[in-house]
Amino acid sequence: MQLSRTTPKALERVLRRVSALQPTYAPIGVTLEPTPPMEQRRVVLGSGEDTFKRTRTALSGWATHQSLWLRLYPDAVPPAEGQTVLVLLTFAGLCLAFGCRVVRVIDEPRRYGFAYGSLPGHPERGEELFLLEWHADGAVTFMLRAHSQPANWLYRLGRPFGELMRLLGTRQYLGAMRRAAVRINAR
Helix, strand or coil: CEEEECCHHHHHHHHHHHHCCCCCCCCCCHHHCCCCCCEEEEEEEEECHHHHHHHHHHHHCCHHHCCCCEEEECCCCCCCCCCEEEEEEEECCEEEEEEEEEEEEEEECCEEEEEEEECCCCCEEEEEEEEEEECCCCEEEEEEEEEEEECCHHHHHCHHHHHHHHHHHHHHHHHHHHHHHHHHHCC
C-alpha cells in the first residue's frame, strides 16, 4: 500500500516499483475453479449478443473500477496477462494505491473476463475474477469471484474495515456492470 498524490508522475513511480514484485498468494489462478469454496456473486445483465458485446467493451475498459472513490491506473489499455495495475482508493486529492497483477484473461466467443491477484503492500492476499458469460439461453451474466485473506496481522486487526471496503468494492463492481447493461438495453 502506498499513499500518493494522484498525479500521473507519482502513480508511475508507484507502478514501476510494484511491477517488479511477485504475487503474495498461491496458487495463481485459484479463482478460475470454484474450489476451494470462495466468495462469489453473479448478476444477470440482460440477454443477447448486443448486451454481451457492449458489456464486454465496458469490462475490457475497466468500467468496474471507475467511481468517485475507486479508480484504476493505468486504465487506458484492456487487461492483459502479466499487466500490473494500481487499484486506487481516492479521497481529498490523495489516494491509497494497491498493486495487482493480471494473471489470466479469458477471451472466448461467449465468455470474457480477467483475474488479478494481489502484490506486496495490498491489504488482502489473494485473487479476484471478473467474468462475463453469454449463456445458451441468451442470458448475459457477470460474475465476481474472490479468494482472499488479510495480508498480515495488522490487516487482521482491521478486518471490519477491510470487510467494509470489500463489500463497497463488490457493490461498485456489480453496480458498474449493471449500469453498463442498462445503458445498453435502453438503446
